[in-house]
Amino acid sequence: MNNKLLTSKYLRHLNKLRWFSLSFIFIMLIILPFIHLYQTYEAAHAYDLLTPTEKMISDTVERLTSSFVKEPEELSAIKGNTWSGSLFGLKLSDPLAVLGQVAASQSLYWPFIITALIPLIFTLLLGRIYCGWICPATLIYELNDNLAAWLRKAGLPVSRRKLDRRIKYVVLAVGILLSIFFGAVMFGSIYPPAIIGREIYYAIALGGFGAGAVFFLLTLLFDLMVTRRGFCRYVCPGGALYSLLGRYRLIRIKRNVETCNDCAKCNVACQFGLDPLNDNFGMECNNCTACIAVCPTDALKFTVNVHDITYQGPGHLGHKYRNEKN
Amino acid sequence: MLRRRFLEYMAGSGLAALMGSDVKAAINKPSIRYLRPPGSHDEKKFLSRCIRCGKCGENCPNRCIKFFSTENGVSSLDTPYIIPREQACILCMKCGEVCPTGAIPKIEYEANAIMKDVQMGKARVDTNLCLSFQGKTCGVCYRACPLQDVAIKTGMLEQPHVLDKCVGCGLCERSCIQIPQAIRVIPQYTG
Numbered sequence: 001m002n003n004k005l006l007t008s009k010y011l012r013h014l015n016k017l018r019w020f021s022l023s024f025i026f027i028m029l030i031i032l033p034f035i036h037l038y039q040t041y042e043a044a045h046a047y048d049l050l051t052p053t054e055k056m057i058s059d060t061v062e063r064l065t066s067s068f069v070k071e072p073e074e075l076s077a078i079k080g081n082t083w084s085g086s087l088f089g090l091k092l093s094d095p096l097a098v099l100g101q102v103a104a105s106q107s108l109y110w111p112f113i114i115t116a117l118i119p120l121i122f123t124l125l126l127g128r129i130y131c132g133w134i135c136p137a138t139l140i141y142e143l144n145d146n147l148a149a150w151l152r153k154a155g156l157p158v159s160r161r162k163l164d165r166r167i168k169y170v171v172l173a174v175g176i177l178l179s180i181f182f183g184a185v186m187f188g189s190i191y192p193p194a195i196i197g198r199e200i201y202y203a204i205a206l207g208g209f210g211a212g213a214v215f216f217l218l219t220l221l222f223d224l225m226v227t228r229r230g231f232c233r234y235v236c237p238g239g240a241l242y243s244l245l246g247r248y249r250l251i252r253i254k255r256n257v258e259t260c261n262d263c264a265k266c267n268v269a270c271q272f273g274l275d276p277l278n279d280n281f282g283m284e285c286n287n288c289t290a291c292i293a294v295c296p297t298d299a300l301k302f303t304v305n306v307h308d309i310t311y312q313g314p315g316h317l318g319h320k321y322r323n324e325k326n
Numbered sequence: 327m328l329r330r331r332f333l334e335y336m337a338g339s340g341l342a343a344l345m346g347s348d349v350k351a352a353i354n355k356p357s358i359r360y361l362r363p364p365g366s367h368d369e370k371k372f373l374s375r376c377i378r379c380g381k382c383g384e385n386c387p388n389r390c391i392k393f394f395s396t397e398n399g400v401s402s403l404d405t406p407y408i409i410p411r412e413q414a415c416i417l418c419m420k421c422g423e424v425c426p427t428g429a430i431p432k433i434e435y436e437a438n439a440i441m442k443d444v445q446m447g448k449a450r451v452d453t454n455l456c457l458s459f460q461g462k463t464c465g466v467c468y469r470a471c472p473l474q475d476v477a478i479k480t481g482m483l484e485q486p487h488v489l490d491k492c493v494g495c496g497l498c499e500r501s502c503i504q505i506p507q508a509i510r511v512i513p514q515y516t517g
Binding site: 101104105109188 | 378379383385388392400426428
């Protein structure tokens with residue numbers, strides 16, 4: 001039963017679900033600062049003193065939320081961002097935040113470390129699931145990659161050079177060392193999801209983007225002009241940590257050699273530059289299911305295994321076609 | 327100068343520039359007088375604990391918590407601060423409630439607990455600027471104080487005297503009608 005679910009043809013719709021998840025989280029990050037603004041207006045008890053724009057924000061949020069909560073205070077149930085947030089009393093933090101904080105403070109503060117437990121379990125089971133399904137920066141990076149494809153079509157040179165994947169582990173190690181050296185968590189300022197969460201809040205509630213926005217724009221340019229999804233693949237310290245944790249992930253994508261026709265669409269669709277066609281997923285796969293969505297013969301399925309299988313040879317269907325041709 | 331010595335010099339000064347964003351330099355910077363959210367640990371411990379998630383600001387009903395860009399050094403990037411003259415802390419203690427890392431410890435919303443654990447700074451009166459010391463009865467800072475008669479008391483002509491229990495919330499500084507303010511919070515940056 002379970003196995004049937006893992007290999008059903010409905011798997012190709014998972015990519016849409018993923019886009020829904022990414023968009024939902026991004027929209028939440030935009031809504032939450034407005035909710036905070038509304039709460040401050042309510043706390044001040046000065047509706048008549050608000051400017052027209054503030055009144056509009058207050059009215060809109062009130063209209064949208066009044067059916068869910070009685071008091072504006074109750075809206076505090078959801079706070080924060082993907083770097084560290086609370087969800088109806090459940091506190092969740094990014095494992096990278098915990099790692100950086102432990103390195104910087106050189107002490108263990110258990111109430112905080114425990115908040116990374118659930119993300120950690122998910123990462124151990126599913127690898128870079130955070131990168132593919134949750135990270136608010138991924139949404140923009142993927143849209144940016146679509147833009148790169150359009151630019152390419154329009155004849156502009158979009159570079160897709162290959163760098164060394166191990167660079168990001170160096171970034172992770174250097175980040176930890178710098179955190180120890182400065183006694184301050186350095187990851188927060190170069191980690192795109194943390195930057196996005198913060199900068200959206202700054203822009204909406206504090207009136208303007210901060211320094212992180214500039215850095216994020218540079219990473220977009222890097223992706224566009226140097227290499228495809230370059231930041232996630234080669235620089236991101238969080239991606240490095242998740243790759244390491246997801247080394248022996250339990251659930252991974254597997255090519256079914258009987259139904260594969262060697263069309264190589266999966267390799268083109270994979271923004272991380274992995275090689276599903278040759279059964280080579282590796283640590284980096286974020287289970288984004290983009291390859292499953294494009295596979296014309298539904299040859300890519302999920303499987304429960306701690307290792308990738310060795311190369312199974314060319315797809316049988318492709319073999320058959322080739323034989324028929326000859 | 328030998329080339330080697332010169333290179334060593336350069337490397338040394340480069341390292342020193344990096345260290346320039348160290349905690350000590352940040353505190354001694356004369357232009358910024360800021361407070362950390364109520365109950366925060368001393369500056370060094372605070373910086374090592376804070377993960378820059380911004381939840382303290384997102385929970386502040388008073389909108390007094392703002393976030394550093396690069397103006398206070400790289401170590402302080404995206405950490406919360408309060409400029410009391412702009413918007414002072416009302417000691418609601420909600421930031422400590424949500425801080426995931428204990429950089430702002432959880433403190434009960436109760437006068438004794440606040441007086442015991444919160445030490446953002448100490449108010450100081452400039453008697454040359456203060457209206458009450460110039461013969462015009464004012465007393466605004468005393469009325470703005472959430473810990474009246476414990477943190478601040480008034481003498482003749484409503485002349486304010488800051489007491490030991492002052493936690494440095496800055497409401498007096500915010501309310502002072504003199505420009506520039508005659509009472510200001512001197513940050514302590516200590517737990």
